[in-house]
Amino acid sequence: MAPVRNTRVLFNEYAEGYPIPGKTLVVDKSETIDLEGAPLKNGQVLVKTIAISVDPYQRGRMSEPGKTTSGDAYELGKPLVNYVVVKVIRSENPDFAPGQHVYGMGDFSEYQILTDLSTWKVLPETRGTPWSAYVGVLGMPGQTAFYGWKEAAHAKKGETIYISTAAGAVGSMVVQIAKADGLKVIASAGTESKLQFLRELGADVVFNYKTTNVEDVLKEHGPIDIYWDNAGGKSLDAALANLNTFGRVVKIGSISSYNSKPEPIYNTETILWKRIIIRGVLVFDHHEQYLDEFYATFPPKVAKGEIKYVEHVVRSLDETPQLVLDQQKGNNTGKAVIVLADE
Ligand SMILES: NC(=O)c1ccc[n+]([C@@H]2O[C@H](COP(=O)([O-])OP(=O)(O)OC[C@H]3O[C@@H](n4cnc5c(N)ncnc54)[C@H](OP(=O)(O)O)[C@@H]3O)[C@@H](O)[C@H]2O)c1
Known part of the structure; x- marks a missing residue:
């Protein structure tokens, strides 16, 4: 040949x-x-x-x-x-x-x-x-959602979570995991079709962060117990101001600054007074701990249509x-x- x-x-x-x-x-x-x-x-x-x-x-x-x-x-x-x-x-x-x-x-x-x-x-x-x-969904992004949730969210039924960049590969998995665990989900994305997808996944409050002030939404529908941070910048700043005492930030990404300078974060005092835990999670640190469980859990649910992507x-x-x-x-x-x- x-x-x-x-x-x-x-x-x-x-x-x-x-x-x-x-x-x-x-x-x-x-x-x-x-x-x-x-x-x-x-x-x-x-x-x-x-x-x-x-x-x-x-x-x-x-x-x-x-x-x-x-x-x-x-x-x-x-x-x-x-x-x-x-x-x-x-x-x-x-x-x-x-x-x-x-x-x-x-x-x-x-x-x-x-x-x-x-x-x-x-x-x-x-x-x-x-x-x-x-x-x-069954690769690195799905694993990031699965590992980050187990490692850093410490979620309890009835709590409220805000997820930025929520319609993406990682965010859309976190929305589904959070709903399955009984949380109220506030989710943001940048287009109407992405917001529609988030509604279909069961998110309770959805908004376009490009046309709606993040802080206004979190004031109205928060306070929040967990912020899943895919975006950094303004979303992180607004989340810090609206977290409950002992709130958690699961720091996953900073897409708002990958192509430009990071925006300043002002609401840092609240980290101390509300005893907030900010935890960075990198997917490759946790394969040994969670990969077998991930492969045992996610593929059958995806095959049955229980996890949507x-x-x-x-x-x-x-x-x-x-x-x-x-x-x-x-x-x-x-x-x-x-x-x-x-x-
Ligand atoms: N820690 C880890 O191990 C790990 C692993 C995988 C991914 N990540 C991170 O997780 C995040 C999501 O990744 P993904 O694979 O799920 O990507 P994705 O959501 O499928 O694609 C990236 C999305 O980012 C959004 N975006 C672009 N500029 C933005 C801005 N200025 N502010 C807010 N959102 C913006 C866009 O959606 P909109 O239309 O909604 O703006 C875009 O579709 C990224 O930050 C990524 O780096 C981290």
Whole structure:
């Protein structure tokens, strides 16, 4: 069989402000790969990409070294890297067989040869759930919601929670977990269609943070016991002012400042007087503790439709640079994912 083209998305230039399609990220079609004849060393696996996750934290890795906020800077001229589901085509590794679907950190490319598979996981049969779900509701974002809830929310039935960026991959899971645990949910997002999704998930109060003052909503429908912070900035400041005594802030992200300077936080005195606990949770710290429980809990609920999710899908690597920008700007509705094949 003749070599085939191996389209890739390369990190081309450090970003200042929003990543610019065609500058920060470029699509490269110069590489080919021989799927049958490419030599594999002992332990290596040749895989085809099925689904690639696009996540907000990736913007932090597009800054110059020394200015990054979420891990090491991406390497210039190399493919972008993130969570992927791939299918094994050929294997020289006894733990990975052709036909298996595998989840891990891989390149934004159609095909790749994996060498270090120590952190890769063979996925179970999907019971009708698309493989793309394994980078979203059943992947890192779903795990973030599950782990953060167990680790830092300390929620009690009847309490009130405010969730920012609530219609996204992480937020929409937290809304559902909180409702299942009997909390009153106040949820914000940036478009009417996202607010509609939040209503369908059972959120009690929904509002558009772009057109409605966060503090006014929390004054009217609070006070709150928990603030799940995906956004930082004004939402965090308003939440601090409206937390009950012994309130908790689950600090998950700061999307409001990934592409610009952070907004100032004024309401810090309340942290002391109300004995508020602010706890940062990073998903990769907690796999050992919770991953088995997550895989035992979430996939069956997703398969039965008990956990709902929405995906924002593009079907080619050509559309990736725009998707990365769209997510940073809020033009995605649901989990941003590149699906290159269904099987
Ligand atoms: N701690 C961890 O381990 C961990 C793991 C995964 C994700 N995270 C964080 O969790 C947050 C949500 O991630 P996700 O994957 O669920 O992303 P997502 O919600 O699917 O996509 C990002 C969303 O951020 C919102 N946004 C953009 N600018 C904003 C602003 N200025 N203020 C408020 N919201 C803004 C947009 O929605 P709107 O239309 O609603 O504005 C956009 O759709 C991010 O901060 C991410 O970095 C943390």
